[in-house]
Amino acid sequence: MSARLLLIGPPGAGKGTQAQRLSEALGVPAISTGDIFRMHLRNETELGLKARAFMDAGDNVPDTLTNDLVSDRLSQPDAAAGFLLDGYPRTIDQVRALDEFLATHGASMDAVVELVAEPDVVVERLKKRALDQGRADDDEAVVRHRLDIYAQQTAPLIGVYAERGLLAKVDGIGEIAEVTERIESALAARGILFTA
Ligand code: AMP
Numbered sequence: 001m002s003a004r005l006l007l008i009g010p011p012g013a014g015k016g017t018q019a020q021r022l023s024e025a026l027g028v029p030a031i032s033t034g035d036i037f038r039m040h041l042r043n044e045t046e047l048g049l050k051a052r053a054f055m056d057a058g059d060n061v062p063d064t065l066t067n068d069l070v071s072d073r074l075s076q077p078d079a080a081a082g083f084l085l086d087g088y089p090r091t092i093d094q095v096r097a098l099d100e101f102l103a104t105h106g107a108s109m110d111a112v113v114e115l116v117a118e119p120d121v122v123v124e125r126l127k128k129r130a131l132d133q134g135r136a137d138d139d140e141a142v143v144r145h146r147l148d149i150y151a152q153q154t155a156p157l158i159g160v161y162a163e164r165g166l167l168a169k170v171d172g173i174g175e176i177a178e179v180t181e182r183i184e185s186a187l188a189a190r191g192i193l194f195t196a
Helices: 015-026 033-042 046-057 063-074 092-104 119-133 140-163 176-188
Strands: 004-008 030-032 083-086 111-116 167-171
Touching (some): 030 063, 033 083, 046 063, 092 140, 111 140, 111 176, 140 167, 167 176
Parallel strands (some): 030 083
16 A cells, blocks of 8 residues: 655664565565665765765764755655655754655655664664674764764654654564564554555
8 A cells, every 4th residue: 555654763773674574564665864875885976975974973964965865766666656764854854855845746644653762772772783784883982973963853853743643652672573563553543554
């Protein structure tokens, strides 16, 4: 079915993992701006070169670069019937850009899932991911900075989507499958159904 969703939550809350699982179950693409930026870093594209210093420091990449990238990605045919955004929007300016993009296409968001996880828990998770995956921005000092940036720039978005009646809060702590089930039932309560 068509569904336009986004997953919001601090780094390490499990957004990427859950986005993959939900996207399969819903048949819509999972779109992770972090993954797209990392692909540009690997391929050393112009965008990758511009984004690298921000990413390594755990800062947000500037809104104009990010908004252009997302509007290109959402314009691809596979996103026409729906998508699951992971890690975007992260700032109020990005919310505005997404709103404009959707309005231009006569579309709107169906739900926003907040994955709730305490800072101490996510720091521990990300330390483990640093060992497993070697992401430079999972270094502990950078992780703490990413959490601060989240608190300052991204957490306020939760109130914006709550006011619009779109927010579903889900406890992000637990087994992966258990968290997926929580998200699926929160979405089902909003009329978003899973066929798988
Ligand atoms: P993530 O994989 O979502 O944790 O993102 C990794 C890094 O990519 C972030 O720390 C930012 O530097 C950059 N990034 C990802 N998404 C965004 C976004 N929506 N706005 C700005 N920067 C982003």
